[in-house]
Amino acid sequence: xxxxPKWVDVALIPLxxxxxxxxxxxxxxxxxxxxxxxxxxVMVSGALGSPYGWGYTLYYATNFxxxxxxxxxxxxASQFNIGGEGQATLGGLGVALVLLAFPxxxxxxxxxxxxxxxxxxxxxxxxxxxxxxxxxxxHIVITTIMFNFIGAAVxxxxxxxxxxxxxxxxxxxxxxxxxxxxxxxxxxxxxxxxFSKSVPANVSFFVAILACYLVWVLIWRTKLGFEIxxxxxxxxAARYAGIxxxxxxxxAMLISGGLAGLMAINNVMGEAHRLxxxxxxxxxxxxxxxxxxxxxxxFGVFLAALLFGFLYQGGGELALETTIPRELITVIQALxxxxxxxxxxxxxxxxxxFFVARANARKEA
Amino acid sequence: MSTTESNNAGRxxxxxxATENASDAAEAAHAAATPTGAPAIELKGISKAFGTVQANKxxxxxxxxxxxxxxxxxxxxxxxxxxxxxxxxxxxxAGEIWIKGKHTHIPDSQAAISAGIGMxxxxxxxxxxxxxxxxxxxxxxxxxxxxxxxxxARKELKRLAEEYELNVDPDxxxxxxxxxxxxRVEILKALYRQADILILxxxxxxLTPAEADHLFRILDFLRKEGxxxxxxxxKLREIMEITDTVSVMRRGEMTATVKTxxxxxEQLAELMVGRKVLLNVDKTPAQPGKTVLEVxxxxxxxxxxxxxxxxxxLEIRAGEILGIAGVAGNGQSELLExxxxxxxxTGHIRINGEExxxxxxxxxxxxxxxxxxxxxxxxxxxxxxxxxxxxxxxMVFGYHSDPAYQKNRFVMDNAGIVAHTAEAMERFDVRPPxxxxxxxxxxxxxQQKIVLAREIERNPALLLVGQxxxxxxxxxxxxxxxxxxxxxxxxxxxxxxxVELDEIRALSDRVAVMFDGQVMGIGPVETATQTGMGCxxxxxxxxxxxxxxxxxxxxxxxxQ
Numbered sequence: 008x009x010x011x012p013k014w015v016d017v018a019l020i021p022l023x024x025x026x027x028x029x030x031x032x033x034x035x036x037x038x039x040x041x042x043x044x045x046x047x048x049v050m051v052s053g054a055l056g057s058p059y060g061w062g063y064t065l066y067y068a069t070n071f072x073x074x075x076x077x078x079x080x081x082x083x084a085s086q087f088n089i090g091g092e093g094q095a096t097l098g099g100l101g102v103a104l105v106l107l108a109f110p111x112x113x114x115x116x117x118x119x120x121x122x123x124x125x126x127x128x129x130x131x132x133x134x135x136x137x138x139x140x141x142x143x144x145x146h147i148v149i150t151t152i153m154f155n156f157i158g159a160a161v162x163x164x165x166x167x168x169x170x171x172x173x174x175x176x177x178x179x180x181x182x183x184x185x186x187x188x189x190x191x192x193x194x195x196x197x198x199x200x201x202f203s204k205s206v207p208a209n210v211s212f213f214v215a216i217l218a219c220y221l222v223w224v225l226i227w228r229t230k231l232g233f234e235i236x237x238x239x240x241x242x243x244a245a246r247y248a249g250i251x252x253x254x255x256x257x258x259a260m261l262i263s264g265g266l267a268g269l270m271a272i273n274n275v276m277g278e279a280h281r282l283x284x285x286x287x288x289x290x291x292x293x294x295x296x297x298x299x300x301x302x303x304x305x306f307g308v309f310l311a312a313l314l315f316g317f318l319y320q321g322g323g324e325l326a327l328e329t330t331i332p333r334e335l336i337t338v339i340q341a342l343x344x345x346x347x348x349x350x351x352x353x354x355x356x357x358x359x360x361f362f363v364a365r366a367n368a369r370k371e372a
Numbered sequence: 373m374s375t376t377e378s379n380n381a382g383r384x385x386x387x388x389x390a391t392e393n394a395s396d397a398a399e400a401a402h403a404a405a406t407p408t409g410a411p412a413i414e415l416k417g418i419s420k421a422f423g424t425v426q427a428n429k430x431x432x433x434x435x436x437x438x439x440x441x442x443x444x445x446x447x448x449x450x451x452x453x454x455x456x457x458x459x460x461x462x463x464x465x466a467g468e469i470w471i472k473g474k475h476t477h478i479p480d481s482q483a484a485i486s487a488g489i490g491m492x493x494x495x496x497x498x499x500x501x502x503x504x505x506x507x508x509x510x511x512x513x514x515x516x517x518x519x520x521x522x523x524x525a526r527k528e529l530k531r532l533a534e535e536y537e538l539n540v541d542p543d544x545x546x547x548x549x550x551x552x553x554x555x556r557v558e559i560l561k562a563l564y565r566q567a568d569i570l571i572l573x574x575x576x577x578x579l580t581p582a583e584a585d586h587l588f589r590i591l592d593f594l595r596k597e598g599x600x601x602x603x604x605x606x607k608l609r610e611i612m613e614i615t616d617t618v619s620v621m622r623r624g625e626m627t628a629t630v631k632t633x634x635x636x637x638e639q640l641a642e643l644m645v646g647r648k649v650l651l652n653v654d655k656t657p658a659q660p661g662k663t664v665l666e667v668x669x670x671x672x673x674x675x676x677x678x679x680x681x682x683x684x685x686l687e688i689r690a691g692e693i694l695g696i697a698g699v700a701g702n703g704q705s706e707l708l709e710x711x712x713x714x715x716x717x718t719g720h721i722r723i724n725g726e727e728x729x730x731x732x733x734x735x736x737x738x739x740x741x742x743x744x745x746x747x748x749x750x751x752x753x754x755x756x757x758x759x760x761x762x763x764x765x766x767m768v769f770g771y772h773s774d775p776a777y778q779k780n781r782f783v784m785d786n787a788g789i790v791a792h793t794a795e796a797m798e799r800f801d802v803r804p805p806x807x808x809x810x811x812x813x814x815x816x817x818x819q820q821k822i823v824l825a826r827e828i829e830r831n832p833a834l835l836l837v838g839q840x841x842x843x844x845x846x847x848x849x850x851x852x853x854x855x856x857x858x859x860x861x862x863x864x865x866x867x868x869x870x871v872e873l874d875e876i877r878a879l880s881d882r883v884a885v886m887f888d889g890q891v892m893g894i895g896p897v898e899t900a901t902q903t904g905m906g907c908x909x910x911x912x913x914x915x916x917x918x919x920x921x922x923x924x925x926x927x928x929x930x931x932q
Contacts, residue, residue, distance in 0.1 A: 228783040233765070233772050240758045246714045247747070247755040248770035249737025 011362040017307070020355055021300060021347055025314070027354075028346040032339040041331050053324025054317045060324070062192055062206025066278065067290075068316030069208065070095075072215040073270035074294025075301060075308040076222050077129075077263045082303045083226055084259035085239040090136060090151025091267040092291025093158030094129040098268025099275040100162060101128025103170065103282035106183040117187040121276050122214070122269060129268015130261040132158060137260030141253040147260070155291070166284060179283040189277040211273035215312075218266060219305040225262070226305075235259050267291060293319075293340075299348035311347075318343060410473030412437040412569055412600035413458070418467035420453055427453040429624045431467070435617070437568075440591060440601040442611040442632070444644055445621035446699055446871065451604045454621070455571050459491045460484045471569070490562020492572045496554050498546045504557050505529065505542040508564050525564065532563055536593040537586070551676065552583030559590065570594065571602045576610060577701060578678060588614050606644075606699045608637045608910035620644055638916055641906030645873060653853050656861070658881040661690035662724075664865035665711075665834050670719035670730075672706045680706040681717065682889040688834070688865040693856070695880030695897070696869045698909050703889035704869045705750060708838050711867070712747040713740035723834060741770060746827035748820075750838030750869065756823040759812035763802070764793040766811050767826050800825040801851060817848030824852060828859050835859060838869045853879060873905060887911040887927070895923030 033043035054064045074091040081088035088094075105124030111117035136150035166178040175181075189209040192202040202208075226232040238245040238255040245252065270290060275282050293315055300314070301307025322336030411434040420428040427450045435441040443451050456462045458469065460478040469476050471487045478484050484491070498507050505525055513521045526542055533539050538556050546554060555575060562570055572591075576584040591601055591614060603615060611618050612632060619629040620643040628643050665688040672681040681703045688694045696704050709715035713736050721728045723743050729735040740747070749755035757766050768777050768789050779785035793807040800821045802814070811819060820840065827835060837856060841849040856879060860866055870876050876883055877897060884894040885908035892908040899921040907917050913927040 224783065228786065230772055230778070230784055233784060237758055237761070237769065240760050241754065243754045244756070244758050244769070247712065247737055247749055248772075249713055249739065249741065251736065 011359045015358060015362055017302065020351070020358055023354055023358070024346040024351060025343065028339075028342040031346075032342050035335065035338060035342075036331065039331070039335070041329060046325060046329060046331060049325050049328045050317075050321030053328065054321035058192075058201040059203055059206060060320060062202050062208045063320040063323075064313070064316040065192070065208040065212050066206070066273065066316070067319040068312045069212045069215045069273045069277075070270050070287075070290040071293050071297045071312035071315050072219060072309060073273070074267050074291050075297030075312050076218055076294075076305060077265075077267035078294045078298035079301065079303040079305070079308055080222060080226070080235075080266060081259050081263035082298060083232075083239045084235045084255050085242075086137075086140070086256060086259055086263070087148050088133065088151055088260065088263045088267075089148055089295065090133060090154050090158075090264070090291070091294045092287055092289070093151070093155035094132045094264040094267035095270045095287045095291050096155075096158040096162050097132040098125035098129035098271040099282050099286050100165060101125045101268060102271040102275045103180050103183075104128075106187050106276060107170075107180060110184055111187050114187055114189055118189065118210070118214075118272065118276070121187075121272050125268040125271040125275075126265035127268070129271075130265040132268070133260045133264025134257070137257050137264075140260075141256040147256075159285070162282075163284065166282065170282065177283075180281045182281045183276065187276065188280060189272070191277070207278040209273065209277035211277045214269070214272065216309070218269065219309050222266070223305040231258060267294070293344075296344040296348050299344075299351070314343075315340070409437060411435055411470070412472060413602070414470040415454075415458070416468040416470065418454065418457060418464045418469075420457060420462060420464050426624045428457070428464070431621075431626045433619055433626065433629060435569075435600055435602060437472075437600050438595055438598045439616040440595055440603055440614055442603045442605060442615035442618040443621060444605060444608070444611055444618060444640060446606065446644060449621040449644075450624040451621055452573060455491070455573060455602070455604060458484065458571065459489060485565050485567070487569075488567055489569045489571065490559075490565060490567025492555065492558040492562065492570065492575060494574045494577060496558050498554060498557060500547045501545060503543050503545055504540050504549070504560075507546060507557055508542075508561050512565055528564055529560060532560060535597070536563075536590050538563075538590060550583075551578045551678065552580070552586065555579070555583075555587065556590070568598070569600045569602070571604070573604045574606070574701075575603070576605065576607065578676075584610075606910065608640055608907070608912060611640065612637055637907060637910065637912055638903055638914065641910055641916075642903050645902055645906040645909070653850075653857065653878040655857050655879075658692045658860065660692040660881070661863060663687050664690050664724055665867070666720070666722040666725075667711075668720040668722075670707070670710065670717060670721065672703075672710050672715055672717035674706070680889050681710070683719070684889075684891055686884055686891060686894065688867060690833075690863045690865050691860055692881045693860050693866040693868055693879055695876035695883045696867065696886055697873055697876045697883055697905055698871070698886035700871050702886045702909075704886055705838070706889075707886075708747065708750060708836050708867075708869055711740070711745065711834075711836050712749065713737040713745075737770060738773065741830075744833035745836065746830050746832035746834070747836040748823050748827050748838060748840060749836075750842070752816075752819055752823050757811045757819060760810055762808050762810055763797065763814070763822055764790045764807040766822055767793040767796060767807070769826065771826070771830065796825045796829060797822075799829075800855070816843040817852075820844050820852060821848065824855060828855055831862070832859075832864055835864050835866045836869075837866060839871065840868070841870075841872070841875060873902070885909055890926065892927040893917065893920075893923050893925040895920055899923065 036043040036046050054060045074095060077091045077094065078088055101124035102121045105120050106117060111120065132154060136147050136154055139145040139150050140147040166180065170180040171178060172181045189211060191209045192206055193199050193204050226236065234250045235255055237248065238250055238252065242252065274286055279286060297308055297311040297315055301311040318340050322339065325331050325336055326333040413435045415431060415433050418428050418431040431454060445451050453462065457464045458478065460480045460483055469478055476487050478487065499510065505522055508529065509521045509525045529542050538560055540553050540556050540560065546557065575587060579587060594601060605611060615632045617629060618632050618635065618640065620627045620640060622644065667684055667686050670681055670684040671679060674680050684707060686694065696707065698704055706715055710717045710730065711721065716731045716735060718730060721730065723745065728743060729739065753759060758769060777785055777789055790807045794805065797805040797807065802818050802821045811822065814822065840852050840856065844852065856866060868876065868879055880897045882895065883897050883900050885892045885905055887909060888911060892911060901916060901920060904916040904920045907914055908927055911927060913925055913929045917925055917927065
């Protein structure tokens with residue numbers, strides 16, 4: 008028995024999947040009478056060709072890192088957390104409440120407090136489906152989906168009835184104090200000169216990278232991570248070892264929800280400077296694709312988040328620069344998700360058998 | 373010794389005689405039941421191999437219409453494989469199936485049903501939230517509309533109920549029914565499909581004695597109506613009570629087919645268990661010390677509320693191995709599970725005089741390990757190992773909270789564990805000795821050595837061992853046995869569960885035989901006879917059992 012080389016598994020197959028997705032997207036572009044080569048040029052230059060483009064690409068990527076990590080952590084405990092959207096929504100609420108509650112003197116303190124607020128609200132939103140799964144066996148996929156809707160409704164209610172400043176017609180909170188605004192890439196020494204004032208990428212990007220590292224430590228270095236992975240791989244063996252299923256499901260989902268909630272420091276605190284309706288903009292769902300493509304490894308999640316950040320920003324540019332309708336961007340993103348995520352096994356089986364056959368042939372020779 | 377030898381010779385003669393008698397017996401049964409006609413089922417030279425394992429080897433049987441034919445044998449003897457071939461789940465490598473005198477091909481279960489074969493599985497195949505009636509017609513509906521089928525089935529059900537005492541409320545949902553009633557639904561399903569050959573696989577395993585009695589009455593009615601029944605079981609009492617003819621299977625072969633009236637439970641037990649070459653284990657007599665494990669009136673119920681352990685009492689002293697013999701499924705697994713901390717129950721378990729929690733927070737595997745109980749589980753694939761984990765991760769699995777394996781308050785000492793694993797693999801001769809290899813890449817024997825190394829090196833007060841050498845090659849068997857004996861000599865108490873009688877005999881100092889969730893007998897290994905143990909494994913006392921000196925017997929005297 009030979010195994011496929013690791014690079015095939017982690018690099019070649021995702022890249023091939025991506026390529027197929029792009030080729031099919033190109034065909035679609037061709038079919039509506041546009042030039043696919045030009046389209047890809049616009050996307051690349053729009054997302055990566057300028058500091059401005061990078062500023063947006065990294066901003067989106069930051070969102071996707073948090074939600075991707077959220078899905079990945081839950082996945083290691085074999086829990087499919089589809090509720091990143093709702094958890095990030097509630098995280099936004101937590102961040103907003105923290106930032107509005109107190110005139111924070113400096114953004115560093117405000118950031119720490121906002122992170123706590125976002126994580127706690129996100130974790131709390133994940134806690135209810137987690138408890139129902141752990142104790143009552145209600146399927147977590149169903150409950151987390153439902154909690155996305157409830158979360159949106161809660162946010163709606165809070166913005167319209169509770170947090171809306173008197174006299175405002177806009178269902179949004181008041182602006183946060185200027186002292187809580189996070190430094191953007193424009194404010195950084197050395198690189199700051201390249202980025203314009205308007206780029207949204209901010210210090211949260213580095214928090215996201217730190218989160219990647221910490222998740223890696225958690226999953227592969229700590230006792231809790233060991234138990235989460237053991238439970239995720241074999242529930243029966245975990246029971247034999249005396250690992251409590253309730254504890255693991257709760258722990259993994261709380262961490263997962265907390266990570267999704269943390270996303271709010273980027274979009275709510277870092278960019279919008281207030282909480283608006285639908286502030287998450289589907290990042291919770293893209294997190295699923297990011298985790299799938301990143302094979303639930305923090306480094307893979309980081310790379311996949313960059314890719315989806317590129318798609319998001321490049322897609323936006325495409326709609327601006329060409330007559331390709333904005334809806335087509337969604338089609339391209341969907342194709343990428345389809346091929347890197349859902350169709351992953353389609354290529355995997357033949358490629359793996361090819362490499363296994365080659366390795367066996369070599370051994371015999 | 374000489375008496376054993378002569379006994380042995382005598383039994384071999386009996387066995388040979390029995391095999392020769394096989395066809396005669398079938399003829400006789402045939403003559404008794406129906407004067408004319410071909411056998412209801414005839415299997416000719418059926419063989420089936422799974423990889424290198426020969427599950428069925430050249431098996432031939434004839435079952436006459438209107439008779440009940442028993443098939444008896446230990447676990448893994450090949451009974452279920454044979455019936456799966458007959459029901460179209462497996463394709464035989466060689467051999468022919470003749471139904472009512474016609475050569476029949478059975479590629480799938482649909483073909484089996486249309487040939488008139490009905491099967492009642494050990495685990496029922498019923499839709500829990502459908503009614504009885506809906507389950508009966510499921511897959512046998514006439515046309516697209518349900519109503520006509522349902523009313524037809526209702527009428528038919530009424531007739532069958534009257535005829536065979538098969539009373540079930542047709543509108544009750546399956547989940548509301550007792551296990552015995554669910555089984556009746558399975559039988560009704562088969563009869564509704566016009567089955568006249570009924571195969572029942574271990575039908576009484578899930579039944580209470582009263583339900584079992586009722587089942588046998590039903591089977592008797594069915595036999596009188598001319599139906600043919602094949603009863604697969606490991607319970608000798610049932611064979612003696614209801615069957616006309618009986619076949620014994622052992623290790624994939626049909627060792628004998630005899631008329632039930634002309635055989636005795638003792639002879640069947642002998643044929644079932646067989647005489648195997650004793651495994652050679654160097655072992656000095658045990659030096660038992662103080663009592664380590666006391667079990668008192670231990671009871672365990674499974675998820676369906678069926679009592680799997682029905683009041684177990686036993687004790688094990690330090691430096692002693694207690695072997696639990698028995699056909700699998702008689703409560704041995706549940707005994708290991710509750711001792712290992714992943715089943716709940718009632719009663720008392722004491723380790724070195726200290727009471728252990730059987731429910732609640734402190735009844736889990738971690739608490740058990742802290743009390744000095746180590747556990748080599750029966751199923752290393754689903755319990756003992758995480759196959760995707762590397763050897764080093766498996767080497768601390770269950771003990772991963774041990775402070776020795778932590779680098780600091782936050783992270784585990786992975787490098788230290790890898791080094792520790794490399795040494796342990798050396799000591800236990802695990803090949804290849806590569807700690808980073810995933811567990812699934814090792815052979816069965818080496819996987820088992822990883823589990824064994826992990827559990828034995830904790831130096832437990834009590835070691836639970838389930839099927840230590842299942843799926844393990846000969847070389848590793850010897851090694852594993854030696855390590856278990858070594859641990860005994862260091863003063864550990866050991867509870868060994870195995871379906872291999874040879875293994876029980878070779879390793880144990882004392883033996884307890886379990887049947888139907890109870891200990892049928894317990895005593896020293898020296899005086900245990902093969903036949904006596906065979907009888908106890910089938911839930912019967914009797915002369916052979918009484919002959920075993922120093923044994924405490926709980927099994928009832930045989931009824932015949």
